[in-house]
Amino acid sequence: MKTTKIEWTEHTWNPVTGCTKFSEGCAHCYAEVMSRRLCAMGNPKYANGFKSTIHHEALKEPFNWKKPSTIFVCSMSDLFHKDVPFEFIDKVFRVIEETPQHNYQILTKRAERMAEYFKIRNIPQNAWIGVTVENKETKYRINHIRHLDATIKFLSCEPLLGDLEELNLNGINWIIVGGESGSQARPMKEEWVLNIKRQADANNIPFFFKQWGTWSKEGIKGNKKINGKLLQGEIVQNMPNINRHK
Numbered sequence: 001m002k003t004t005k006i007e008w009t010e011h012t013w014n015p016v017t018g019c020t021k022f023s024e025g026c027a028h029c030y031a032e033v034m035s036r037r038l039c040a041m042g043n044p045k046y047a048n049g050f051k052s053t054i055h056h057e058a059l060k061e062p063f064n065w066k067k068p069s070t071i072f073v074c075s076m077s078d079l080f081h082k083d084v085p086f087e088f089i090d091k092v093f094r095v096i097e098e099t100p101q102h103n104y105q106i107l108t109k110r111a112e113r114m115a116e117y118f119k120i121r122n123i124p125q126n127a128w129i130g131v132t133v134e135n136k137e138t139k140y141r142i143n144h145i146r147h148l149d150a151t152i153k154f155l156s157c158e159p160l161l162g163d164l165e166e167l168n169l170n171g172i173n174w175i176i177v178g179g180e181s182g183s184q185a186r187p188m189k190e191e192w193v194l195n196i197k198r199q200a201d202a203n204n205i206p207f208f209f210k211q212w213g214t215w216s217k218e219g220i221k222g223n224k225k226i227n228g229k230l231l232q233g234e235i236v237q238n239m240p241n242i243n244r245h246k
Helices: 030-040 056-064 086-098 111-118 136-144 190-202
Strands: 011-013 070-073 103-108 127-132 152-157 174-177 207-209
Touching: 011 056, 056 086, 103 111, 103 152, 111 127, 111 136, 127 136, 174 190, 190 207
Parallel strands: 011 070, 070 103, 103 127, 127 152, 152 174, 174 207
Antiparallel strands: none
């Protein structure tokens, strides 16, 4: 059963919560807003607000999910934040290895630290490894994952803040694109989206368009639900081919 509104996954798992701003894509972080709200509501997991916090008790959660699922790891943080020790990241990946019925999506903006982590460690077959590429200044992150030995290596271009121009997509297996939402959202142009899609199509890479966000493709600020997710009149939400492990 799907338990999250994030369209490209089925579950979220947060053994770490909280983060710090790292690049332009972090400016209006949805996780920060949500964490502070949960803290104000008295949710004990978010007692520290958006301060990076490790939750050892959360490590057991995936063992309770018997149905094979696609799970986004650390939707409320970044697993490779500098305050998360490699020893704890080891425990997260041990859980991933011990629950092969699931596929886990790990997404980071801290590509350098992730590359350092995997220098001497293997990546489980059921772990997808991704980096956020929100503008052309962050395209360098792709170089840190393209040669990793991961089943799926993916890009999240969300929020897409500019034209990414030409991309070297060697080694990439999936691309997500989406516009920013919220009162302070920055607009996304259709031509930026179509440029990425053109390159994904040319390289036979599944392309997933999540949403326009607060700004419509016509550049009008409004409701993200009304702006929707149609790209050139159709929903384009392709997923990579995956195998569920028994």
